[in-house]
Structures are given as C-alpha cells and as structure tokens.
Amino acid sequence: MIAIVGVGETIPVRVSQKDVRALCLEASLAAIADAGLNCADVDGIVTDAGIMPGSVPADWMAAQLGIPLGFSASLSYGGAGIVAAPMLAEMAIRSGRAKAVLFYFGVDWGSRPGGPYAFHDAYPAKRVFEKPYGFSAQPAYFGLWARRYMHEYGLTDDDLADLVIAQRANALRHGGGQVTKALDREGYFASRMIADPLRAADCCLITDGAGAYLMSSAERARDCRKPPVFVRGVGFASIPVSGDDVFTQPSPLLVTPAAAEASRQARGRAGLSLKDVDFAEIYDCFSISCLMQIEDLGFCAKGEAAGFIRERGIGIDGGLPVNTHGGLLSYSYRLGIEHMVEAVRQLRGEAGAAQVMGAQVGLVGGFSPPDYAVALLGR
Amino acid sequence: MVRPEEFRPFFAALARDRLAFPRCAQCGRFHWYPMPLCPFCRGSQIVWTGVAGLGRVFSWTVVRHDFDPVLRPPYVVALVEFDDAPGVRLVTNLIDAAFEPLAIGMAVAAVFPAAGERVLFRPVR
Numbered sequence A: 001m002i003a004i005v006g007v008g009e010t011i012p013v014r015v016s017q018k019d020v021r022a023l024c025l026e027a028s029l030a031a032i033a034d035a036g037l038n039c040a041d042v043d044g045i046v047t048d049a050g051i052m053p054g055s056v057p058a059d060w061m062a063a064q065l066g067i068p069l070g071f072s073a074s075l076s077y078g079g080a081g082i083v084a085a086p087m088l089a090e091m092a093i094r095s096g097r098a099k100a101v102l103f104y105f106g107v108d109w110g111s112r113p114g115g116p117y118a119f120h121d122a123y124p125a126k127r128v129f130e131k132p133y134g135f136s137a138q139p140a141y142f143g144l145w146a147r148r149y150m151h152e153y154g155l156t157d158d159d160l161a162d163l164v165i166a167q168r169a170n171a172l173r174h175g176g177g178q179v180t181k182a183l184d185r186e187g188y189f190a191s192r193m194i195a196d197p198l199r200a201a202d203c204c205l206i207t208d209g210a211g212a213y214l215m216s217s218a219e220r221a222r223d224c225r226k227p228p229v230f231v232r233g234v235g236f237a238s239i240p241v242s243g244d245d246v247f248t249q250p251s252p253l254l255v256t257p258a259a260a261e262a263s264r265q266a267r268g269r270a271g272l273s274l275k276d277v278d279f280a281e282i283y284d285c286f287s288i289s290c291l292m293q294i295e296d297l298g299f300c301a302k303g304e305a306a307g308f309i310r311e312r313g314i315g316i317d318g319g320l321p322v323n324t325h326g327g328l329l330s331y332s333y334r335l336g337i338e339h340m341v342e343a344v345r346q347l348r349g350e351a352g353a354a355q356v357m358g359a360q361v362g363l364v365g366g367f368s369p370p371d372y373a374v375a376l377l378g379r
Numbered sequence B: 001m002v003r004p005e006e007f008r009p010f011f012a013a014l015a016r017d018r019l020a021f022p023r024c025a026q027c028g029r030f031h032w033y034p035m036p037l038c039p040f041c042r043g044s045q046i047v048w049t050g051v052a053g054l055g056r057v058f059s060w061t062v063v064r065h066d067f068d069p070v071l072r073p074p075y076v077v078a079l080v081e082f083d084d085a086p087g088v089r090l091v092t093n094l095i096d097a098a099f100e101p102l103a104i105g106m107a108v109a110a111v112f113p114a115a116g117e118r119v120l121f122r123p124v125r
Helices: A020-034 A058-065 A080-096 A115-122 A124-129 A138-153 A155-176 A185-190 A260-270 A287-296 A305-312 A335-346 B006-013
Strands: A002-009 A044-047 A071-074 A100-108 A193-194 A208-217 A230-237 A280-281 A363-367 A370-376 B017-022 B047-053 B054-063 B076-082 B090-096 B107-111 B120-123
Touching: A002 A080, A002 A100, A002 A335, A020 A100, A044 A058, A044 A080, A044 A115, A058 A071, A058 A100, A058 A260, A058 B107, A058 B120, A071 A080, A080 A230, A080 A335, A080 A363, A080 A370, A100 A115, A100 A335, A115 A138, A115 A208, A115 B076, A124 A260, A124 B006, A138 A287, A138 B054, A155 A185, A155 A287, A155 A305, A185 A335, A193 B054, A208 A335, A230 A260, A230 A335, A260 A287, A260 A363, A260 A370, A280 A287, A280 A335, A287 A305, A335 A363, B006 B017, B006 B047, B054 B090
Parallel strands: A044 A071, A044 A100, A280 A363, B090 B120
Antiparallel strands: A002 A208, A002 A230, A100 A208, A230 A370, A363 A370, B017 B047, B054 B076, B054 B107, B076 B090, B107 B120
C-alpha cells in the first residue's frame, strides 16, 4: 500500500497574475514541504495525459525541481487522471522504480482565451457536427442531460437547488474557496439561466490555479512530517466510446460512463463498502453530473439521488457529506485536484470548520468522460 | 485542417437537401458520429443510408449565455432521434419553435437552409 504524505494548492482565483507553470510549481513545492521532504527526495512524476503535456510538461517540472526522473507516467486526462494517479504511483513504488512520486495538475482556464470552452475544439466530430449549432460549451451538454433526466426521473429545479445550496454552505464553512457569498433558495432561482435548466449556480466556477500531492510507500510515510493518508483502493474504468460521442450518443445516456465499474474496483481493492465512507468528494462540474454520480457510484439507486440528498443530507454534518470544501461548484474548478487535497486534509483532521467529525474513510470520484476513477483514502 | 474522409458523405447528402447516416453493411446497425469502423462489429463497409428527415426530440436546451462567436443567444439546441435510423442522435438547432412549448418527444422535421452546411429542424404540428 502507498500513502499520500503531502498536499499543496495555490489559492484559487478567477484570474491569476501567475502563469500555469508557476502555479503548478508553487503547488508542488507546497506538497513537498507539507511532507517534510526536499525536492531531491522526489524521483517520480505522474500527471494527467491530456492537459498537462501541452501546458506544464513533466520534464519542465523535473528540471525546475532539479530531479533526475526515474519514473514518469500518465493516465487519462483531467478528473479521472487526477484520481487514478495513485494507481500508477503504486506500480512504480512497489516495483522499486520510485520512492516518492509527485502528482501535479493546474489550469489557467480563467485567463486563457476560450477558457474551458476551447477544450473540445480538439475533437474532430464535435468541431464539424456540433460547433456550427452552438453546441460547444459544457453547460449545453449537461443542460441536455439535465432536461432528459428531469423527463425520465421527475427531477425538479428545487432538487438541483438542494444540492447547490448544500455545497455552497460547505464552501462557506471551509472558507478557502473562490466564492464567499451565501446562497439560499431565492438566490438560486435568481441565478441567471445559462443552458436550461442549468443556471449559473449549477455550473462550476472557472479558475486559475493548481494543486499537487506527494506519494510514497506506507512504511516511508511514517517518517514524514504529517500523518499519512493511505490509498486503500483505486478503481479506473472506461467505456469504448470516444470523446466525440460520449456526451450525446451512449444509450442509455443518463449514466456516468464507467463510474459504477470504477467504484466497484476501488471497493474491492480496499475491502471496503460504501457504508464505510464518511465523506465523498465527487466531480461536480455541474449539479446534475454530481447528482448522477451519487447514483452511479452506488450510494443510491438510479433516479433516487434527489431524495437521497434531501433525506440523508450532504452538508458537513449530514449523513454523507459531499464536497466538503464546496466542490467545483463553490470552491474552485481545477478538475478535481482540489478534491484530492481536501480529502487528505479531512482525513488528517486539518479541515477546520469544515471538518467531518471522526472521518476515517473518504471517497474521491474523478470524471473525464469516457473515463472514471475512484480513490478510497483512509487514515 | 483536412476533414476526415468518413465525414464527407453527410455533407454530400446535405448538398442535395437530404439527410443520410452511416450504417454498417455487416451488422446493419446505424452509428453516429461517422468513423472508419462500425463501433459494434468492427465492420469496415459502411453504407450511407438516406432517412426521411422526420425525428423526435430526445432532449433540448435553450442556450442563453454568449458562448459562441457566431450564434447569438438565445438559441435552441436539440438532440434528435430518428425512427428510420435508430442509434443516431443528431445535434441541431430548432427553429420556429416559439409557437408551442418545447417538449421531449416532440415531432420535428428537417429544414435545409440555402447557405451553409447545416440541417435545422422545426416542429411538426
């Protein structure tokens, strides 16, 4: 087993004065210092396979840290890559190819022209068959999903409001995120419509920022500065549907691709069940996608997430605290690196006013369709 | 940038005010988007098959935020399914949709604008 021994992040902002390489470096140095280690102790790097290679490549990071890399690897892009990274680090550490593996990830989608909306221009069929119809922004994809979900399962605007308001309350308790304004039901319904039925409040933030975490063997972790957080089990799964097709063509459409399988794998490897999970950090790019993942990860049956949220509660003191920092909706949108950082802080008891009392096991879900990853972390 | 070869028959059909989708000669199933191999059986013989141009709305959204450099909001994006091409969901814009509420399952018919390589849909009363 491996452990996460250090975490770091930049303060999330809409537009940073620093470029994304500087942001990733800052987060990485913070993670290494958090572990009580030096750059020279790091001998492996994992990052995502889609976004970092073009903006903050591992060779640049290794050069800045002054480390001759013994191991470097990537799996998936964005969300799933961020959560699946411990799987690669474990392979390297267990086989003796690395002792301390750094993962970093950052985005400058607050300041980069086109922001997140430019991302899908890289897909040939999307560019040819979708963009001419004004269908190139993620809120429109998830607006279609949400409308269809409402039709099939009777979801209401009030149900979406429940999730958004609960996460905002979590964000205010945490206090470190981009949004500092409270949100009540009236405020939710006053939020401007972006792509029906999704309002601005249903859409994630846009952020310039980075995060990082450092992994080592469980034995070595005990010598580090902070209490180790063990990687109990990681699941990674995908469906054979291309990124061009995944938002519109799969049948059935209202299932988070590969989430159930990734969840099953992670639980199997950890020897844990969802009943053991004390909190969950779930890829909430939109209210509707978080709600669907609550179902697809197995916390409740399909179509029942709204009732689950209402009855069980997803606030810090609820039955299943979800996105204890406020999530991508109300903390920052760095594609889920903030979810890994927050889960580690929760399990160390460092979450301050947002601390889930007695948290022993946390689940992190990372989504980058058609891929999904689940990490079960524990004290 | 060169448009993938397998995309071209769609636009060749549009130029004749027709709608056609790729269908595998081996397993008979339609797929979308166009790709070199049938995603269901890996068959490489793809036959473009004309459809009547009548569909049903699978889902829709009104885009109200100014995302697009060309289209000005608000505009309606719909995902349309076809009885004569099961498995295909086409992204399009609904036009003339103001006279009745948008609804999933609504019957729509293809409209071919004179300019541009696009196919739009309008509700069928």
